[in-house]
Amino acid sequence: MSALLEVNNISKRFGGLQAVDRLSLTVNEGEILGLIGPNGAGKSTVFNLINGVYPPDGGSIVFVGQDITGGPPYRVARQGIARAHQIVQPLGGLSVLDNCTVGACFGRQGLGLVPAREVAREVVDMIGLGDRPDMLAASLTTAGKKRLELARALSARPRLLLLDEVLAGLNPTETEGMIETVHKIRDSGVAILMIEHIMRAVMSLSDRIVVLNLGSKLAEGSPQQVADNPEVITAYLGDSKLLSVAEKPA
Amino acid sequence: MWRRPFLWFIVAAALVYALYPYFTDDVGMRESLLLAAVYIILASNLNLMIGYAGYVNFGNIVFFGLGGYICLYLVTALHWHVIPAALTGGAAVSALALLFGLGILRLRGAFFALATIGVNQAIQQLVVNFEPWGGATGIYLSLDAYGPLGGPMQALWTTYLMIVAVTTASLLASYAIRHSKFGLGLLAIGQNEDAASVLGVPTPRYKAMVYSASAFLPAVAGGLYFFKSGIIEPSSAFNLQTSIEAIVMVMLGGSGTILGPALGAFLYEELRGFLLTAQSFSQFQLVIAGALLLLIVQFVPGGLLGWVHQRWPRTRRWLE
Amino acid sequence: MIGILASVIDGILIGAVYGLAAMGLTLIWGVMNVINLAHGAIVVVGMFVLYMLVSALGLPAYGAVPVMIVLGFVIGIGLYWIGVHRMIGRPELMSLLSTFALNMVLIGLGTAWWTTSPYNVQVNMPSVSWRGYTFTGTHITAAALAVVIAGLLYLLLYHTRIGKAVRAVATNREAAELCGIPTTQVLAMAFGLGVALAGVSGTLIATMFPFTVLSGEAYQLKSFVVTVLGGLGNPAGALMGGIALGLIEGLATPFMPVSWIPIVEFGLFVFCLIAFPRGIFSFTKA
Structure with missing residues (x-):
């Protein structure tokens, strides 16, 4: 497997807080890399650094051989990295279909309006919003908005998808549906870097996992290796009962 | 694109608008329609900023005024024909806006709105101090200037037709932008600029482009309008009040729609004409405009068309 | 040289009053994220209240100051309910338009009542002379009162329960509401x-x-220039920003024609907005 995204030694400081501290990680072609860590470990900051929302204080980010360090976000998106936000950011006054058309128009392929609309329609169907393409994004339910985040990111036909807690706030049925969708996306050849708090989901979905604590890498390896790592248990899982859940992937 | 009935509707309406006073030979009507047409141009182009990209430009009148100055300067000092002079004014102002836009569009939301007020006032004061443009007294045209258009009387009709043509162009441009990739990107910016950027919309470039685009036709119209008036002075060219009224028009008709701002401009102008002639109201024009804006913003933020769309969702499809 | 010093001192005196005006703007911005575009109209209300009280009722000029504070407070609460309340939490542009509409109504009513001709209120205060330069008594008094009022505002905001509530709402409205503060x-x-x-x-x-x-x-x-200099939402910065603007005006006056001063101000305004979006004097986070 060849490396799609290489993050080398990036750091970011906000005032007195070292949010990310010399972090390196690699996402390979076609794999799902889980990024986990306790609250405030700097996971979302890593995403913001990768897609150029803010520039890192040091280090570099290379995507498919191109240096994309420091953004701007729209250039990173054009290179083929799409993102689903933790806090959903629908373009509320636009329809579901138009939201996805934006993704397709300005994403990796940079399609014209008409082909973009077709791509958007396909993705909307695949993600399960096909019954309400003309609904205004603002009037979707929470689960609907989460799906829209994902659909919009996929419409860009990215090579790498950044998923920031797409399962948070969903009920069990919706979670199942979403996990299935993520599998489908990976099978279509898109690599995924995902932040997730629901351990069962991360353990079952990820090929590899990186554990973040206080902005730096604590551990890296297969789900099983990470779950067995004593440092991870004390720093992150803390309670060994949580681990027993992790050991039995669904 | 010409298969769309909506476009034919615009063109037909423009033809009626242009020819009605011509055939009835009603000069009073022509003057009133001309003013309304100028407002439609201002509102329609301002809507590209407010309605599409979500940026309030309080100083939008600066385009109109600068366009007027450049055109009149070219006509008086260099003896150009009015049409190339007005177009040159439009191009120059548009280019200037592009440069300026790259700077002030780094500001978001309210900060941008404040800066646009500053820009308008600064340019007005600059022009007041700029002797080649007549300083505080401005530029006057002599009657000879109308020679190339067949004399002053004929020139009034010709400029009327030209302004209606610019109005039509404004509506068509609104339509074309609304139904383009560029327009979709602008709408995304208007909804959530950060999200748009993460989705790949090149926000700085698009914002500067729409700022510049929204400057062109108002600047051309400014050239034609002040040519027709025969005089331009800083206080009338950069009247902040007119700028604000243009915002009221956009909000009244429905920001973000194509016909809304034009409808708002027309209604507002007619309302104002009525208030000005009604003795007891003439003093309260500003109060009434203010109260109207207050009511719209608080209770019908979508304006007339927005309200219609909400009431009858199906109209969204054909009444844009 | 002394001439420049004199105009600088006068600039500082006037600047203190600019700072007071800007404080009103910046307080509203800081607490509710609303840029009050009716600000100028309210400044005018204050001017005409002085005119009415002095000319029509024969009150002493500085007697109008406490009257205006009370009256302004009442007017402000009225305007809040008419034009601002429904805008809280909606996009910034809406509150800009709404307060601008209030501005139009106030200016329109004022024009209908007083027309646009100039007014002048004669206030007799002894001047202070120093090395052959006179400093107008009204300027000194106005600056002193501005500083006193600013000090009272500081006491109100930082040493009373009401002030604490205001600051709490400014920091986080929802949390304040949860703590039982009547945020509205x-x-x-x-x-x-x-x-x-x-x-x-x-x-x-x-x-x-x-x-x-x-x-x-x-x-x-x-006021905008001052708030931008001082940092939006920062009352202490506003006073300093005001004095800075007064200083700039005072320094510029001897060197350039009066008609160029507005260009300097607007230019400075746009420049500061772009270069220092958080203000030059914002030491503390607003």
Whole structure:
């Protein structure tokens, strides 16, 4: 497997807080890399650094051989990295279909309006919003908005998808549906870097996992290796009962 | 694109608008329609900023005024024909806006709105101090200037037709932008600029482009309008009040729609004409405009068309 | 050299009053994220309150100051309920338009009542002479009152329960609400305070200079320049920003024609907005 995204030694400081501290990680072609860590470990900051929302204080980010360090976000998106936000950011006054058309128009392929609309329609169907393409994004339910985040990111036909807690706030049925969708996306050849708090989901979905604590890498390896790592248990899982859940992937 | 009935509707309406006073030979009507047409141009182009990209430009009148100055300067000092002079004014102002836009569009939301007020006032004061443009007294045209258009009387009709043509162009441009990739990107910016950027919309470039685009036709119209008036002075060219009224028009008709701002401009102008002639109201024009804006913003933020769309969702499809 | 010093000192005196006006603007911005575009109109209200009280009722000029503070507070609360309350939490553009609409109504009513001709209130204060330069008594008094009022605002914000509530709402409205603070009343009150400050600064300006119904626009722009210098939402920065603007005006006056001063101000304004979006004097986070 060849490396799609290489993050080398990036750091970011906000005032007195070292949010990310010399972090390196690699996402390979076609794999799902889980990024986990306790609250405030700097996971979302890593995403913001990768897609150029803010520039890192040091280090570099290379995507498919191109240096994309420091953004701007729209250039990173054009290179083929799409993102689903933790806090959903629908373009509320636009329809579901138009939201996805934006993704397709300005994403990796940079399609014209008409082909973009077709791509958007396909993705909307695949993600399960096909019954309400003309609904205004603002009037979707929470689960609907989460799906829209994902659909919009996929419409860009990215090579790498950044998923920031797409399962948070969903009920069990919706979670199942979403996990299935993520599998489908990976099978279509898109690599995924995902932040997730629901351990069962991360353990079952990820090929590899990186554990973040206080902005730096604590551990890296297969789900099983990470779950067995004593440092991870004390720093992150803390309670060994949580681990027993992790050991039995669904 | 010409298969769309909506476009034919615009063109037909423009033809009626242009020819009605011509055939009835009603000069009073022509003057009133001309003013309304100028407002439609201002509102329609301002809507590209407010309605599409979500940026309030309080100083939008600066385009109109600068366009007027450049055109009149070219006509008086260099003896150009009015049409190339007005177009040159439009191009120059548009280019200037592009440069300026790259700077002030780094500001978001309210900060941008404040800066646009500053820009308008600064340019007005600059022009007041700029002797080649007549300083505080401005530029006057002599009657000879109308020679190339067949004399002053004929020139009034010709400029009327030209302004209606610019109005039509404004509506068509609104339509074309609304139904383009560029327009979709602008709408995304208007909804959530950060999200748009993460989705790949090149926000700085698009914002500067729409700022510049929204400057062109108002600047051309400014050239034609002040040519027709025969005089331009800083206080009338950069009247902040007119700028604000243009915002009221956009909000009244429905920001973000194509016909809304034009409808708002027309209604507002007619309302104002009525208030000005009604003795007891003439003093309260500003109060009434203010109260109207207050009511719209608080209770019908979508304006007339927005309200219609909400009431009858199906109209969204054909009444844009 | 002394001439420049004199105009600098006068600039600082006037700047203190600009700072007071800007404080009203910045307080409202900081607490409810609303840029009050009726600010200039309220400054004008303060001017005409002075005119009415002195000319029509024969009150002593500085007697109008406390009257205006109370009146401004009441007007502010009224304006909040008419034009601002429904805008809280909606996009910024809506509150800009809404307060601008209030501005139009106020200016329109003022024009209908007083027309746009200039007014002047004669205030007799002894001048202070120093090495052959006279400093106008009204300027000194106005600056002193501005500083006193700013000090009172500071005491109110930082040493009373009400002030604590205001600051709590400014920091996090939802959390404040959860702590049992009646946030709506606090917002209305903060708006009232901001309007009172703007109004009383208008009263003080009117003791120094002639004015018209349309004077507000110029002072509103000055307030914007000041808030941008001082950092939006930062009352202490506003006073310093005001003095800085007064200083700039005072320094510029001897060197350039008066008609160029507005260009300097607007240019400075746009420049500061772009270069220092958080203000030059914002040491603390707003």
